[in-house]
Amino acid sequence: MDPTRPESFNHRIERLSTGRTYHFVDQLPSGYDPNLNATILCVHGFPDFWYGWRHQIGPWVREGYRVVVPDMLGYGGTDKPWAADEYTTKKLCGDLAALLEAIGIKQAILAGHDWGSHIASRFALWYPNHLVALVILSVPYIPPSPVYLPIEEVAKRAPNLGYQVYFSEQKSTKDIESNMKKFLDIMFHPPRSPMSFTKVGALEAALKGLPSSILSPKEYQYYYDTLSRGMNGPLNYYRTFKQRHEEELAAGLPSNLRSDLPVLFLWGTRDPTATPAIIRKSAKFVPRLQDIALEDRGHWVMVEAKDEVTSHIIKWLKNIGSHSAKAKL
Incomplete structure (x- = not known):
């Protein structure tokens, strides 16, 4: 399990009962016993794939956990349906x-x-x-909303989310695919929020004054090769606002997480997607929330603060008693 060698991880491909085929890394600890060793299922964000968790997999496995990390729908070696309505969180959770x-x-x-x-x-x-147990990084918990707001209206109220309007438009797929290197240059330069542009014409300007990339040249090439397989799937996550709202409303999903569920939130203090005010609002709906601020870190905490993230999560899991698959929380 060498983070510099993606092929050193145990890769699997399975057709799921949902009918979709997923690629995932499945790493077992020494002497693995499903009744004794707990499993950590890692879910990556945008634009990422299983490799985003490369620094955490090995250490967690050596601590006795089974670690499973899929390429989410639309990414890497996993199915890439074209239609946006295939990417609602209800369907993605069904896949998981x-x-x-x-x-x-x-x-x-x-x-x-x-x-x-x-x-x-x-x-x-x-x-x-x-x-x-639940561990969330960089983006705090947001409860289902009883009222639907189009992303255009959301962006008016929170201008920093303007990029989501752009991503929700089909034209952004071709724009980004045609400017992949510039796009990745912006994405992986801390400490900025994931996106600081709202149209492809702003890519050039956004590149000015950026610090060094958090990716090595070899890592950058791996991201480029993988994401160049197509960006329609990843961008479809931003094209499901209405469908997600309708599914959650129809199901009557609660606002609060399960009252006995331990929840850890890790966030970088230089990441605009997580602020103390937002975290305080989130805490109202998460009875067992603990948050840890990672000082002077940006959005890509699994890389920027790889050792801190790895150790904080292990320590927290041990404190709540979830090392064993049979643990009673």
């Missing part, structure tokens, strides 16, 4: 539940970053009994 079923796991610790944080949090609402 089916993935756990396929590998013989009834309950897991979910860890998510960025979009993966939102998906993992929604998994806790759609499949509350499948979780023993």
